[in-house]
Amino acid sequence: MLKQLALTTAASVMAITAAVAQDDSLTIVSWGGAYSESQLKAYDEPFTEKTGTKIFHEDKSNQALAGIRSQVEAGNVTWDVVDMLQADAQRACDEGLLVEIDFDNWLAKAPDGTPASEDFIENTTGDCFVPQILYATMFAYNTKAFPDGGPKTIADVWDLEKFPGTRSLEKIPQKNLEWALIADGVPHDEVYTVLATQEGQDRAFAKLDEIKDHVIWWDAGAQPPQLLADGEVTIASAYNGRIFNAQVNENQPFEIMWDAQMFEVDGWVVPVETGKLDLIKDYLNFATDTQRLADQAKYIAYAPARKSSVPLVGTHEATGVDMKPHMPTSPGNFDTAIRFDVEFWADYGDAIEERFNAWLSS
Known part of the structure; x- marks a missing residue:
């Protein structure tokens, strides 16, 4: 006891x-x-x-x-x-x-x-x-591909004549459709209003059509820096942290283009x-x-x-x-930043993703 x-x-x-x-x-x-x-x-x-x-x-x-x-x-x-x-x-x-x-x-x-x-x-x-x-998803480029200066705006990413070479984009509609509308002249603060319409979605896909044959699609964050380093692409969308690591830790000749960075919290x-x-x-x-x-x-x-x-x-x-x-928020980098609209994609994502996947395979 x-x-x-x-x-x-x-x-x-x-x-x-x-x-x-x-x-x-x-x-x-x-x-x-x-x-x-x-x-x-x-x-x-x-x-x-x-x-x-x-x-x-x-x-x-x-x-x-x-x-x-x-x-x-x-x-x-x-x-x-x-x-x-x-x-x-x-x-x-x-x-x-x-x-x-x-x-x-x-x-x-x-x-x-x-x-x-x-x-x-x-x-x-x-x-x-x-x-x-x-953190930001934005475009980066290999400076060796553009010795006279690389792209400065989203419209430049679509300019295959002035900035030749293959692009790399993430294999999702998110961000790509927003950037396509900006490249087509839609003001930054109107992107989601336009994208919410059938006409706006048609416009975005039509703009993507212009570079579709010059795109390698990525689905993992490590891929864009590797594609840039290997010279397989000249311009790529990427996470800013990944590009920083490649620049600083691997001494890669990359430059970030901050125009219309899509930032998330x-x-x-x-x-x-x-x-x-x-x-x-x-x-x-x-x-x-x-x-x-x-x-x-x-x-x-x-x-x-x-x-x-x-x-x-x-x-x-x-x-x-x-x-x-x-830093994505530093002066100059953040001037044209766009907050990724999670509510928009919660409402429209399923339908747009279905169309995007069909577009990819067509």
Whole structure:
């Protein structure tokens, strides 16, 4: 009896100890690789040093929406802060799976006193979503192919006479149809209005017809830099981070053309019923302040989502390269940027994708 009581007491002590330890830790879900490493260096290690909070990582953001759903439905939420794309975050928020963010009470002001709600780049915040980085899909070219100067505008990508050679485009309608309309003269701020019409879609496909025979299609982010490096194409759409790596780490003679870059947003959400909301608030206050978002750009070529962070972007930690010219949000790069409209593609995507696939095979 005494032995059983001792074992029970010991088990209870262990459970309490584990609970206390858990209360002093956070489980953060992200994408892995160089991206998670940039978060570790810029946010997590400094936060642990400041507060003593242990941070555990799970590289499961590619299944974040499904994971949050299943945890909330089971009443067993083990993820505290989750890195998600803006579109998925909005869906999760609409389903009641996420905590609503009180930006001005939870998050730090900008150094000049601007409230957090006014410091994030326009149209990037959500009721349950704290923006962290912006990344861009844009065009890049091999400078060896154009010794007299490469393309400067989307229209130049379609100019096969002035800028000869094969192009590479992602094998999806998204972004390609927007760029086709811009190449055909549609103002940037009218692209989605035009694309929502049958006439606009016909116009976009007709414009793509002009270069269809000069395109190699890609479906993995590593392909465009390789195609450019091998000389198989002269111009390619690509993710800005991939081109940066090729430029800096592989010394490739690539140049980014920022005209009409299509930018998307990635950031933080908090599942309901985590049980650690006060600690989470502390973490988000720290990890999304002006300096920390600028610090992340030391490790990866994605832009901070705060306007006040952009001027603080410095040099690449490993190489000393000035990161400002590589930020999608830097002056000059962001002048003609277009926010990728996830709501448009949620509404029209199925029908347009079906037409696009038929167009490819015709």
